[in-house]
Amino acid sequence: MDTNYLQVALKNDTVIKDLCEVFNIRKDKNGYKAEFIDLRTGQKSTVSAPKMIIAAGGLNTLKLLFKARKNKVDGLPLLSERVGYKWSTNGDRAGFYWTWHKNLDHNYGTCLFKMQEIASEKYEWDYHMFACRMGILGKPEWSPLSMVFNHLMPFLALTREEPIGRLYEDSKARLKMYYPAQQGHLKAMIMERRIAMEVDALGRGIDPKEKERKMARWSKFRPFIGITTVHPSGGAAIAEDIKDGVVDYKGEVFNYPGLFISDSSILPVATFCGPHFTIAALSDYISRGIIAREKG
Ligand SMILES: Cc1cc2nc3c(=O)[nH]c(=O)nc-3n(C[C@H](O)[C@H](O)[C@H](O)COP(=O)(O)OP(=O)(O)OC[C@H]3O[C@@H](n4cnc5c(N)ncnc54)[C@H](O)[C@@H]3O)c2cc1C
Known part of the structure; x- marks a missing residue:
């Protein structure tokens, strides 16, 4: 990421805010708004744009989606019911x-x-x-x-x-998993x-x-049930429609045009080998699609 993409982005005037953690995503008149905290100073801030890409990884993207879906006022209440489903440890x-x-x-x-x-x-x-x-x-x-x-x-x-x-939130908004x-x-x-x-x-x-x-x-041993994974995938899966997943083949969130997800959470099936290249290739494909449609 650092050598292939971020350096190029920096050369094209991208602003990278390191050590800033997004804790909320809302809808606003401009499109979408991310609220974040600077972990060095504790200062809270927002950034707003007509197009937004969520790429916080297989667990944190889901935390943000669960939270946004609960917010019926200016959150994302129309997110698919399938948030958290099709999750896998690979x-x-x-x-x-x-x-x-x-x-x-x-x-x-x-x-x-x-x-x-x-x-x-x-x-x-x-x-x-x-x-x-x-x-x-x-x-x-x-x-x-x-x-x-x-x-x-x-x-x-x-x-x-x-x-x-399946990942889900418990009554205290903690991320829990059900994994048979x-x-x-x-x-x-x-x-x-x-x-x-x-x-x-x-x-x-x-x-x-x-x-x-x-x-x-x-x-004859019983399978060991405990989970150890460095490859969580799914939970905001690509699907043909909202009944089956959270984003379409372009990575765009159903019911929320201009909002994209681009990380391991959109994989509808586990990759079986290390997923890193697949995620990078998919992200490349999603961002090229956004740019191509923008140019018309
Ligand atoms: C020890 C280890 C070894 C691995 N080895 C391999 C391997 O050999 N081959 C392979 O293919 N895969 C490997 N993987 C898996 C691979 O690293 C992941 O599958 C991949 O990085 C996932 O990409 P992602 O974009 O979904 O998430 P990430 O790479 O986790 O990116 C998410 C980013 O979002 C940031 N973020 C999270 N929450 C927030 C927030 N609220 N606000 C702002 N930013 C946020 C994180 O800091 C992170 O930079 C390994 C993983 C681990 C842990």
Whole structure:
């Protein structure tokens, strides 16, 4: 973002207000108004424009939408009923596994160093699985915990899952989530253990029968319900009409012409791999569309 877009924007006289947090979006005679607070000084201010793009990310955009929808006076009460729906963790699952391999050096190399990409034909499901280095967690060269770290292998799995989660506001306006455990979590967990076992095998060798037995035992586990995700997506999904989502294919909010959303919240399905490029490409497409229509 910094090198590709913001620098160009700055060269074209864009004003960037860093450390300013928007806490309200309202309708006004000019179009839309954002109220924000400067986190350095505590001073509140507003900015108003005929066109506005909300891009506060997968959770904060939704917080702003929920708040604006409740405001029946000058808020956005006609926002879709589907705000918060089609939310997904991208099937992410993080975990740590103990391996008997004696020399897991987490201080060198790329942070995501082993990737397994499993095709559905073979295993009946798709996912990406990364083994991570603890270096990304800031582990020192040596610490009293080295003994433990040198045997711990972190994993991150991205699984294909249906976007059937939902974000909603509780009575105290806190963001809550409903996310039914899905098969993907169980499969990711089994796979994490399988890779941990293979890392182990490098150190001490594992009997194929023992491998079989372990795999059979893990298959019977209940899926772990807890959520860890670095890829939240959806909640203000692109749809054909307001009954099904919050924005149209142009990123424009249903019932609110000139108001756009451009971040991970508009993805109607999870991307399954890292969503960063998809979000950037979609944002590029949305902004080019706005400019093209503006020019007529
Ligand atoms: C540790 C980690 C590792 C990741 N690794 C990868 C990877 O390898 N590959 C990949 O594809 N994806 C990766 N991701 C995911 C990727 O970073 C996100 O999917 C992506 O950045 C989401 O883009 P976004 O525009 O929706 O939101 P963001 O990038 O979160 O942008 C939202 C912006 O809005 C600002 N903001 C929020 N609320 C307000 C407010 N109220 N007022 C003003 N500004 C506000 C935020 O400060 C932020 O700058 C990773 C994420 C994490 C956390």
